[in-house]
Amino acid sequence: MLNRIRALLRRSRPQARPTAALPQATTLEAGALDAYLREADVEALLGDVGHPVLGTAAQRRLLAVLTEDRLDELSVPARARVVAALQTGATTAIAERAVERVFLSTTGEEDLRILRNLCDGDGTHQDLAKLLFSDIDDPRIRTRILDHIAAHAGTHGGVKILSDVDDTLLANLKDRIFPRGTIYPGAIAFYTGLDRGPASTENPLGDVTFVTARPSDPFGLFESGTHRLVKARGIGSATVLSGSLLNLFTHGSMAAKKVVNVQQYTRLFPDYGIVFVGDNGQGDVEVAERIVAQWPDAVRAVYIHAVVPATEAERDRLAALGITLIDTFVGAAVHARGLGLLSAEQVREVAADARAALDAVRFADAEAERLARAELDRDLAAVTP
Numbered sequence: 216m217l218n219r220i221r222a223l224l225r226r227s228r229p230q231a232r233p234t235a236a237l238p239q240a241t242t243l244e245a246g247a248l249d250a251y252l253r254e255a256d257v258e259a260l261l262g263d264v265g266h267p268v269l270g271t272a273a274q275r276r277l278l279a280v281l282t283e284d285r286l287d288e289l290s291v292p293a294r295a296r297v298v299a300a301l302q303t304g305a306t307t308a309i310a311e312r313a314v315e316r317v318f319l320s321t322t323g324e325e326d327l328r329i330l331r332n333l334c335d336g337d338g339t340h341q342d343l344a345k346l347l348f349s350d351i352d353d354p355r356i357r358t359r360i361l362d363h364i365a366a367h368a369g370t371h372g373g374v375k376i377l378s379d380v381d382d383t384l385l386a387n388l389k390d391r392i393f394p395r396g397t398i399y400p401g402a403i404a405f406y407t408g409l410d411r412g413p414a415s416t417e418n419p420l421g422d423v424t425f426v427t428a429r430p431s432d433p434f435g436l437f438e439s440g441t442h443r444l445v446k447a448r449g450i451g452s453a454t455v456l457s458g459s460l461l462n463l464f465t466h467g468s469m470a471a472k473k474v475v476n477v478q479q480y481t482r483l484f485p486d487y488g489i490v491f492v493g494d495n496g497q498g499d500v501e502v503a504e505r506i507v508a509q510w511p512d513a514v515r516a517v518y519i520h521a522v523v524p525a526t527e528a529e530r531d532r533l534a535a536l537g538i539t540l541i542d543t544f545v546g547a548a549v550h551a552r553g554l555g556l557l558s559a560e561q562v563r564e565v566a567a568d569a570r571a572a573l574d575a576v577r578f579a580d581a582e583a584e585r586l587a588r589a590e591l592d593r594d595l596a597a598v599t600p
Contacts, residue, residue: 265309389496401569
């Protein structure tokens with residue numbers, strides 16, 4: 216309902232003028248139509264298309280033009296904007312079939328990869344997982360789109376970073392060293408480096424996804440809060456896969472929901488490898504063990520932040536499974552460099568970021584600061600000058 220109210224408010228703005236724009240959009244020439252869609256308020260134009268009361272005949276005609284008659288004229292960014300508009304608010308049966316047409320008509324590996332990323336990383340709770348596994352109700356349409364992705368995705372070679380939030384990105388629940396809310400030193404540089412890859416190429420789409428036990432809701436309020444949190448701390452383009460209220464009661468149930476999220480993500484992006492980052496405070500070890508067992512070919516690395524004490528025997532046991540227990544993100548970066556996921560220069564950037572960030576932390580007591588500095592100094596010693 217909140218999304219519908221917001222859409223109605225947007226459509227009421229004079230500058231949007233969707234009613235006047237509908238017939239004009241259908242008569243634009245090919246290049247002009249594509250350029251128009253990349254700049255226009257497509258959500259306002261399509262509105263509640265297919266809704267028996269709120270939808271209009273003109274909106275249905277426009278949808279037919281965009282996703283049937285002239286779909287082959289649309290660039291991938293324009294197609295992504297049409298999909299985003301159809302996802303907002305109630306996704307009707309007509310909208311679901313239109314989304315299917317857009318995806319099934321996009322066949323090139325690169326085009327399909329860009330379309331999936333644009334539909335996934337727009338910085339809101341309206342991501343690709345929500346579209347295919349929640350908004351689209353018809354299982355036949357969902358299956359056809361997923362089968363199309365599997366058949367045409369190809370092999371990319373890049374990685375998607377799937378990360379927990381609490382006690383992984385920032386201190387919150389179990390950590391007894393860093394003040395609550397502190398971003399762990401070096402974390403932002405580590406995620407950024409993995410996102411860009413060892414060649415350090417700019418990737419405007421973003422490959423960071425936060426898989427959190429924080430519950431989702433119909434309006435995306437919890438996920439929007441997580442988006443605001445990570446943006447405020449330096450990660451601008453990310454996706455959030457959340458949990459549910461029913462999965463908050465035990466570590467096992469939280470882990471199970473995260474595994475489901477990871478499984479869905481592997482179906483959305485089968486052409487990418489996975490780097491999973493979690494902590495040993497709330498079930499992420501179980502998540503790690505399950506994903507390396509179920510998707511051994513896809514998982515490139517797993518890093519578990521030790522926010523509670525772990526014995527050497529436990530570290531060795533996890534290492535034998537391909538799971539690396541880390542104390543700092545510098546240690547994670549050094550390990551990732553050995554796997555070819557980061558360059559030597561990126562490791563030095565993580566180290567520099569960690570030093571500066573640690574100096575800025577206001578610890579509650581001297582002993583906590585001593586422990587944090589001792590762990591960081593030990594891992595910094597392994598960084599190549």
